[in-house]
Amino acid sequence: DKMYWWWTVHLWVAGVWELLLGAILAFVLLKVTGVDRAVLEKWLYIIIAMPLLTGIIGTGHHYFWIGTPAYWQWWGSVFSAMEPIPFFMLPVFAFNMVHKRRRTHPNKAATLWALGTAVLAFLGAGLWGLL
Structure with a gap:
């Protein structure tokens, strides 16, 4: 009963919000920077796979x-501590795409918004979430 509750909470947080953030960020960066879609998709696959992997296995730290079994506490703690890694990958991804851009978009605010969103997601959900 409680196992499914933890799965619901963790998959909602790790499996939905971070994936939405990554997808929206990728869309905005595609439109603003003109980066090749194949390069953007490779980054996006990694950014989507990491929260799912760390979030699903990281749920095990609640199973205690x-x-x-006790091994879930260890596995869950290790992968739960790795959950900020995808949030660190977001600003790396955003700055990398802006650096590789093929065109300069006239709307500088959109570019700054995309970069700021990625940085604040890392600081807020990544670092403060780890604490």
């Missing part, structure tokens, strides 16, 4: 309280 519902009576599952």
Whole structure:
């Protein structure tokens, strides 16, 4: 019963919000920078795979309280500590795409918004979430 509750919470947070953020950021960067879509998609696949991997296995650090085997505490703690890595990858991705841009978009605010969103997502959800 409680196992499914933890899965719902973690998959909602790690599996939905970070994927939406990555997809919207990729769309905005595609339109603003004119970067090759294939390059952008390679980054996006990695950014999407990492939160799913770390989020699903990282859910195991909650299992201790519902009576599952003790190894889940270790596995869950290790992967839960790795959950900020995809949030670090977002600003790296954003700055990399802006650096590789093929055109300068007249709307500088959109470019700065994309970069700022990635940095603040890393600081807010990545670093503060780890604390």
